[in-house]
Amino acid sequence: MTRIQKTVFILVALIALVVGLTVSKVLNSQRQLDPTQLLDAGIVVLPQSRTVPSLSLTDQDGEAVKLNELDGQWTLLFFGYTFCPDICPTTLAELRQLNGMLPDAVRDQLRIILVSVDPNRDTPEKLKEYLGYFNAGFQGLTGPLDDIQTLANGVGIPFIPGDTS
Template sequence: MSRTHLTVFILVGLVALVLGLTVNKVLNSKGQGDPTQLLDAGIVLLPQSRTLPDLELLDQDGQPVVTSQYRDKWTLMFFGYTFCPDICPATLAQLRQLRTQLPEAARDNLRIVMVSVDPHRDTPEQLKKYLAYFDAGYLGLTGEETTLQKLANAVSIPYIPADTSKENYTVDHSGNLVILGPDGTQRGFIRAPVNTEKLAAQLPGLLQRP
């Protein structure tokens, strides 16, 4: 190998090394950790955080809630309904299990919120009774159909409103979870189905980020 070729080879290697270190620094500075492990756990982080619209809903106690008030903690937001026959009870039970697997610090820095996609039947009282069956700390949101749809569309979890004239109707909706950061912005998703073991390993690192 000539001196010129050797110099070029060394320069190419140095450039690759610098680029690799730069990419690694950017990923770590965004709190993404190991992207491969995060994706394997079903965690998909957005390239840029997404601001939620300022919408007013009702919580499980019938109190007005503005979506922008979910700050200071990380939030996992699930869109479902209390008469759901399968996805919702399974997901809420898995989230209950996940919380028991998290370290105390991570558990204290995480809230679970279920947004109803069935406001016709999901009154605040119904939500409170249903969620308490899984975990007394779960929060619920309901409200006008148009407001709920605005929120769902804003976080890319659209659903199909049901024909409420039919008896025992069901609602088509996604099982994905929305990840909100402590600044109230959407940071990403957790893809369904929930894998509690893998999430328990990856979430603590994410939940300690600002």
């Protein structure tokens, strides 16, 4: 493993750990979170949820999923792709591990979704096969690149579509 790969692995592991601990704390908290403590930990809690664009994407089973159906449950959107050689599988493995450490009641309130940023290659069948390797009940979404870009912009995730030629 090269030095860059080790650094990326450590960075992804730390991000996944922070996300997992934050989700656990938020879902288990019965009191108001102290914004100062969260900021000190590098976590920004928005005063209100973001409005998800009105779109319909296709899940790993080929079924249409309207994004407004994500209301009412914590949803962690992970933007990645199945041909990603290192960061995506490492992050999904970390998320699987963290998800498994959550109490059942908390785990039932959390949905983890891989949104493909490579829809030309990530068909529903490919997403289903790929997510099956993690055996964690994760959902995958794909669709037209313009819709994925709209979703990413709507939730504040910048990405530049890759050159797949």
